[in-house]
Amino acid sequence: MTKIVTAAQMQELDRRTITEARVPATTLMERAGMGIVSSLEERWGSVRGKTVTIACGKGNNGGDGFVAARLLRRRHAKVRVLMLASPRELSRDAATMYKQFVRGAGTGSVYPFTSKAQTQTLVNDSDILIDALLGTGLSSPVTGRYADVIDGINDALHPVVAVDLPSGLHADTGAILGRTVRASLTVTFGLPKLGLYQGQGMDHAGEIRVIDIGIPSTYVDAVASRITLMNRTTVEAFLPKRRPSSHKGTFGHAGIIAGSVGKTGAAALAARAALRVGTGLVTVATPSSVNDVLESKLLEAMTVPMPETKARTLARTGLDRLISFITAKTAIAIGPGLSTAPETVELIQALTKHVDRPSVFDADALNALSGRIGLLSSCKTPPIITPHPGEMARLEPDATSHTVNNDRIGIATRFARERGLFVVLKGSRTVVARPDGAVAICPTGNPGMATAGTGDVLTGMIAGLLAQGLPSWEAASAATYLHGLAGDLAAADKGQAGMIAGDLVEQIPYALKLVRETAEN
Secondary structure (H helix, E strand, C coil): CEECECHHHHHHHHHHHHHCCCCCHHHHHHHHHHHHHHHHHHHHCCCCCCEEEEEECCCHHHHHHHHHHHHHHHCCCEEEEEECCCHHHCCHHHHHHHHHHHHHHCHHHEEECCCHHHHHHHHHCCCEEEEECCCCCCCCCCCHHHHHHHHHHHHHCCCEEEECCCCCECCCCCCECCCCCCCCEEEEECCCEHHHHCCCHHHHCCEEEEECCCCCHHHHHCCCCCEEECCHHHHHHHCCCCCCCCCHHHHCEEEEECCCCCCHHHHHHHHHHHHHCCCCEEEEEEEHHHHHHHHHHCCCCEEEEECECCCCCECHHHHHHHHHHHHCCCEEEECCCCCCCHHHHHHHHHHHCCCCCCEEECCHHHHHCCCCHHHHHHCCCCCEECCCHHHHHHHCCCCCHHHHHHCHHHHHHHHHHHHCCEEEECCCCCEEECCCCCEEECCCCCHHHCCCCHHHHHHHHHHHHHHCCCCHHHHHHHHHHHHHHHHHHHHHHHCCCCCCHHHHHHHHHHHHHHHHHHHHC
């Protein structure tokens, strides 16, 4: 996994690289500029003949922009540089890069800022915009000419590339400082910045690409960051190998306790997802009167009818049978579509004390444990919980969905550490936290996944990987990454608006295949 850093940590890495490794700052700038151009062309194709306007500030962020301008001009783009500072106000390294650009392009391609109207004319008459205004050191609200240019960029509705992070965004918190560029693509350097993955940074960063600019790995290893970004290489390393001598028993037996009248779909999605992620056997325990309905939805998974209430939900009298059900499985998932009927809530609370193998609790199992979350400490193996912000708020005293979303990393980390379990806090940039305080952020996924049933798919995937023998951290991280990647593949095929949870299930094998192929290459 890739470490995620604060602005101060990245500045220290830059300093060490320049002073200790003796890599000139201008060399780092050159590499950054090359990364901007290559990322831009990978996203939108050749820039030949396209008009690209680069808004440059006075600091090193602007210096990166000057390098990109020079390289884009070599690729026969029509380049205009909008400067918000005079040449004498530029930082030393930015001034060097400015002179190199002017030496080749002349001053006719440079437009000193004069007015908001001038900015609007420039950006409107462009194909692509590059934001190289403000860097990671920003700590006060954006005002004056910088605010005017940011407004102009956002109003133009053209593709926007942000250099390192969108100008006006706090590098650590993701908060908007007055106003912020709304980027289509953020090209960040060295290591990803924390503010891109939390707060309003998630809505303003667009696609994020991390460019290697040559920070020595030993310096990166020395950074004390417990927050990481999942990547395909790490996920592939987590996945179980499928040897020629394998049989279905090799890949475990996942037990899923799920379903009630009207909610057999949740159970079916979880079961199908567990199978699609490679589990050898999957059995669902469900209320007896809905068993036939569920069985008709599942060809490859098995079902077991359990005692039910008059409301056709799991009954308290089925406790012993469910304990026996758990004992015969490699891993367990509890929750999808169970309902919050009072007797079923009592059953889940009683059953939790008997869970003695790797497990994942989701949906109505978490609702049943609201106010009784301490029961999870009786599980022999620290369980994985997969709340969305609303469910997390019900588990955390005095929290609301709003406060959870405003501090997703902090809340997930504290809860995992204090309760001694694993937390998968779902939502944009899903957060996975473990009891020792380490956190991983998932870069995959998209808004098309905001539809009923996708959480049930994730639960099934986690249970399936647990059943195959993955430890809890590896199972939670790999399933979350693959779940988001399956969502991205589904969105590419069907578009975001029309996606349904079943589309994700069908894309799981292709997500697995893509991760394997990427690692091999």
